[in-house]
Amino acid sequence: MHDPQLAREALATLPADIATSPLFNPDLAPVPAARRVWTTYNYAALWISMAHCIPTYTLAGGLIASGMNWWQALLTIGLGNLIVLVPILLNAHPGTKFGIPFPVLARASFGTTGANIPAIIRALVACGWFGINTYIGGEAIKTFVATFWPEFKTLGGDLSLAGLSLSSAITFMVFWAMNIYIIYRGMNAVRIFENWAAPIVLVLAGALLWWVVDRAGGTGPLLDKPSKYKDLSEFWPAFVPALTAMVGFWATLSLNIPDFTRYGRGQKEQMLGQTLGLPTTMIAFSAMALVITSASKAVLPEADINDLWNPEYLLGQLTSPDAPKGLTAPLIADSVVRAVVAVIAVFGIVIATLSVNIAANVVSPANDFANLAPQKISFETGGLITGILGILCMPWKLMQDPATYLGGWLGGVSALLGPVAGILVADYFLIRKTELDVPDLYRTNGRYGGLNVAAIVALVVGLLPNLPGFLKGIHVWASPPESLVGLYTYAWFTGTLLAAAVYWVLMRGKANGAVPTT
Numbered sequence: 001m002h003d004p005q006l007a008r009e010a011l012a013t014l015p016a017d018i019a020t021s022p023l024f025n026p027d028l029a030p031v032p033a034a035r036r037v038w039t040t041y042n043y044a045a046l047w048i049s050m051a052h053c054i055p056t057y058t059l060a061g062g063l064i065a066s067g068m069n070w071w072q073a074l075l076t077i078g079l080g081n082l083i084v085l086v087p088i089l090l091n092a093h094p095g096t097k098f099g100i101p102f103p104v105l106a107r108a109s110f111g112t113t114g115a116n117i118p119a120i121i122r123a124l125v126a127c128g129w130f131g132i133n134t135y136i137g138g139e140a141i142k143t144f145v146a147t148f149w150p151e152f153k154t155l156g157g158d159l160s161l162a163g164l165s166l167s168s169a170i171t172f173m174v175f176w177a178m179n180i181y182i183i184y185r186g187m188n189a190v191r192i193f194e195n196w197a198a199p200i201v202l203v204l205a206g207a208l209l210w211w212v213v214d215r216a217g218g219t220g221p222l223l224d225k226p227s228k229y230k231d232l233s234e235f236w237p238a239f240v241p242a243l244t245a246m247v248g249f250w251a252t253l254s255l256n257i258p259d260f261t262r263y264g265r266g267q268k269e270q271m272l273g274q275t276l277g278l279p280t281t282m283i284a285f286s287a288m289a290l291v292i293t294s295a296s297k298a299v300l301p302e303a304d305i306n307d308l309w310n311p312e313y314l315l316g317q318l319t320s321p322d323a324p325k326g327l328t329a330p331l332i333a334d335s336v337v338r339a340v341v342a343v344i345a346v347f348g349i350v351i352a353t354l355s356v357n358i359a360a361n362v363v364s365p366a367n368d369f370a371n372l373a374p375q376k377i378s379f380e381t382g383g384l385i386t387g388i389l390g391i392l393c394m395p396w397k398l399m400q401d402p403a404t405y406l407g408g409w410l411g412g413v414s415a416l417l418g419p420v421a422g423i424l425v426a427d428y429f430l431i432r433k434t435e436l437d438v439p440d441l442y443r444t445n446g447r448y449g450g451l452n453v454a455a456i457v458a459l460v461v462g463l464l465p466n467l468p469g470f471l472k473g474i475h476v477w478a479s480p481p482e483s484l485v486g487l488y489t490y491a492w493f494t495g496t497l498l499a500a501a502v503y504w505v506l507m508r509g510k511a512n513g514a515v516p517t518t
Contacts, residue, residue: 009035010026010029010031010032012032013030014438014439014442015439018442018443021442021443021444022375023374023442023443024374024375025374025377025378027367027370027374027378027379027382028103028367028370028442029442030099030100030104030438031099031262031263033099035263036262036263036264036266037263037265038191038261038263038264038265039265039269040269040272042191042194042273043260043261043264043273043277044198044276045194045197045198045199045277046194046198046260046273047273047274047281048199048201048202048277048281049194049197049198049201049356049359050194050355050360051277051278051281051282051285052201052202052205052281052285052352052356053352053353053356054310054311054352054353055249056285057285057286057289058289058309059073060286060290061289061290061293061306063076063242064225065305065306066238067227067229068227068242069226069227070222070223070225072229072235073286073290074286074287074290076239076242076246077282077283078279078283080244081246081278081282081283082279084246084250084251084254085274085275085278085279087421087425088250088253088257088278089270089271091105091254091257091421091428092258092264092270092271092274093261093267093434094258095259095262095264095270096258096261096262096266097267098262098438099263100438100441101258101259101262101367102119102122102255102258102259102364102368103115103119103367103368103370104371104441104442106119106420106424107441108428108432109423109426109427109428109452110423110452110455110456111448111450111452112443112444112448112449112450113449113450113451114452114455115371117456118420118459119368119371119372120368120372121417122255122365122368122420123368123369123386125417126386127361127365127386127390127393128393128395128398129357130179130357130361130365130387131389131390131391131395132395132398133353133361134175134176134357135396135399136349137175137178137349137354137357138171139171139312140312140349140353141174141346141350142168142171143312143316143346144342144347145167146167147319147343148339152167153167154167155167155170162394163394163396172396175350176390176391178354179354179357179362180383180384180387182354182358183362183366183379183380186379190359190363191263193354193355194355194359197351198355200348200351201351201352204345205285205288205292205348206288208314209292212292212296212299212314213291213295215295216295218295219294219295220291220293220294220298221294222290223290223291223294240489241489244415244489244491244493245415247492247493248492250278251421252364253360254421255420255421256363256368257274259363259367260359292311293308293309300324300325300326300327302324302325303317303324303326315341315342315346315349317331318332318338318341319332319338319339319342319345320338321335361386361390365382365383365385367382368382369382369385412470415470415492416466416467416470416491418493418494418496419458419459419461419495420459420499422458422462422497422498422499422503423455423459423500426500426501426503427455427503430504431507454506455503457506458500458503462494462498462499463499465484465495465498466495469485470491472485472488
């Protein structure tokens with residue numbers, strides 16, 4: 001953030017020795033009360049802008065493709081987000097009360113050294129998602145440029161950079177630079193961007209909904225599609241893994257939500273804003289996507305339904321000068337109108353992708369990497385490290401095999417982060433009773449110094465039962481015991497509860513003294 005005044009205000013609230021501690025820098029310092037200005041709207045806007053993204057748009061489609069009808073799909077999405085809201089609000093509390101970010105909060109339970117373990121795991125997951133969303137945003141910009149300069153798509157001919165065409169590489173780096181620029185402007189810039197991104201995306205999605213329903217003359221065939229599950233005994237085996245996936249969708253944010261709530265005016269603002277913003281938006285945006293896709297099937301009867309769940313495909317059909325398959329004329333006849341629609345549509349996709357990428361996939365790893373060496377790595381430098389790793393993971397190759405990489409590696413790791421959430425909640429509410437010695441969080445020889453063995457044991461115990469199913473999902477272990485594979489269906493729930501219980505048992509009675517560290 002590089003705000004000297006903020007640094008002085010933060011240090012004024014801490015003992016003098018903290019200024020020279022290797023665990024301290026202004027970006028990780030507790031935010032002074034006068035600087036905690038985020039309101040209910042800011043938190044609602046944060047979640048609205050993060051939830052209005054392409055992955056959310058496709059959620060209902062995946063559930064309906066698995067056999068659910070429309071209301072079962074929306075019920076699963078809604079219930080999953082209500083469940084994950086609980087750890088989000090619980091872990092948000094210390095951020096608001098003490099003004100500290102996630103890696104500093106993790107020092108209370110894992111120790112000042114051990115906190116790097118959950119922080120880096122969380123950061124690496126975010127780097128993968130950052131790269132993927134940057135690729136999506138870059139491709140949207142490429143579509144925009146090609147609307148007015150068709151030859152741009154074939155720029156450079158067969159030249160490729162690490163498997164990426166020259167045009168895609170250019171737009172990838174343009175979108176990458178947009179992300180890094182906002183991060184270098186600081187957290188206030190993030191707040192301002194999320195504030196205006198939220199209503200813009202909502203309005204554009206609403207406009208698309210109105211147009212396609214009007215063109216179709218109704219809501220289309222998907223809302224009449226029956227469920228393939230005849231009773232609860234058939235529905236339950238499909239419902240549980242789907243519910244776990246919905247919880248895992250925002251499981252990473254349940255860890256690092258203090259990165260945002262440290263700027264909140266109070267507990268009421270952050271709790272109300274997040275409650276209004278997360279589950280309602282996830283349900284509403286998924287419902288909008290469902291109706292848009294259903295009506296699109298009536299407008300484009302020969303299109304593959306799987307293509308229609310991709311908003312970029314639908315917008316491409318809208319702006320194409322050629323008639324879609326099965327039709328005799330373009331969807332929009334006037335070329336000027338098509339160009340305007342293309343600009344607005346791509347602008348909406350870019351804003352939606354940029355808003356979720358910055359909030360969900362840059363802020364947290366920026367803090368997490370800074371926690372590795374606070375005296376050498378600032379928030380901005382941590383954001384740059386995130387961006388570089390997002391390039392090195394070559395997300396365009398990750399997306400060539402989404403079943404393995406998105407559902408296996410990244411989705412699986414997100415679910416396996418449940419034990420970390422359980423440990424944080426158990427430590428703060430059950431062991432510490434919501435009280436922390438903030439200066440000691442920045443001291444290497446304080447009560448939180450070193451590595452908390454209890455947290456590591458609890459983390460391992462929470463992870464082990466779910467590892468066989470995870471390894472099968474990424475094709476590392478072909479035939480683990482079926483009972484353990486079945487347990488992986490409940491990975492987030494079992495991992496969270498088991499780790500929390502083990503940690504509580506190991507830590508009872510030790511809240512007022514030094515934790516058992518090494």
